Amino acid sequence: xxxxxxxxxxxxxxxxxxxxxxxxxxxxxxxxxxxxxxxxxxxxxxxxxxxxxxxxxxxxxxxxxxxxxxxxxxxxxxxxxxxxxxxxxxxxxxxxxxxxxxxxxxxxxxxxxx
Amino acid sequence: xxxxxxxxxxxxxxxxxxxxxxxxxxxxxxxxxxxxxxxxxxxxxxxxxxxxxxxxxxxxxxxxxxxxxxxxxxxxxxxxxxxxxxxxxxxxxxxxxxxxxxxxxxxxxxxxxxx
Numbered sequence: 001x002x003x004x005x006x007x008x009x010x011x012x013x014x015x016x017x018x019x020x021x022x023x024x025x026x027x028x029x030x031x032x033x034x035x036x037x038x039x040x041x042x043x044x045x046x047x048x049x050x051x052x053x054x055x056x057x058x059x060x061x062x063x064x065x066x067x068x069x070x071x072x073x074x075x076x077x078x079x080x081x082x083x084x085x086x087x088x089x090x091x092x093x094x095x096x097x098x099x100x101x102x103x104x105x106x107x108x109x110x111x112x113x114x
Numbered sequence: 115x116x117x118x119x120x121x122x123x124x125x126x127x128x129x130x131x132x133x134x135x136x137x138x139x140x141x142x143x144x145x146x147x148x149x150x151x152x153x154x155x156x157x158x159x160x161x162x163x164x165x166x167x168x169x170x171x172x173x174x175x176x177x178x179x180x181x182x183x184x185x186x187x188x189x190x191x192x193x194x195x196x197x198x199x200x201x202x203x204x205x206x207x208x209x210x211x212x213x214x215x216x217x218x219x220x221x222x223x224x225x226x227x228x229x
Contacts, residue, residue: 090156
């Protein structure tokens with residue numbers, strides 16, 4: 001089955017610790033995205049990548065880092081510089097622009113701070 | 115995002131009733147996407163609108179985009195408990211010649227359908 005997988009489903013972070021969220025897709029999509037969702041709010045873009053070895057900051061990139069070494073993978077690291085990391089994190093991917101094209105989302109990872 | 119406003123924030127309806135959710139943008143859109151989300155899960159794509167005046171339907175859900183491409187509505191006819199969830203609109207402001215699409219999302223509408 002084609003789709004996007006995110007792991008783990010739940011992640012706990014200690015103060016001052018970096019944690020990495022995994023996102024893998026087998027849809028052969030060029031573009032991948034990371035969003036953050038806080039309770040009662042919509043999604044905010046953290047980082048996005050339109051092609052391997054290239055990525056751009058979104059609206060709330062501070063305290064986060066990404067890499068795009070493979071087309072299938074776009075891991076997100078939440079660094080200790082992110083002071084309020086508790087949120088629901090969603091990964092998405094999309095094909096090149098075309099009429100009717102859309103972003104496809106993974107099931108999400110919930111990050112909690114201990 | 116203040117650039118994209120959804121209303122209402124929450125909606126409680128009785129099963130069988132019709133309902134409408136609105137999404138308004140302060141800027142012209144290249145595309146408007148509607149998604150549904152169950153709490154704690156990913157987003158499920160519903161529909162995408164690109165042209166002014168466009169209307170699309172799937173089962174009992176109809177989405178429209180106004181002529182100026184700044185306002186969209188999502189209408190559910192004869193609502194069912196399975197329609198419950200969070201509905202999010204996403205606006206595409208990426209130029210068409212760019213690969214991939216960068217979306218800005220509204221805050222979502224929480225829909226409850228009582229049996």
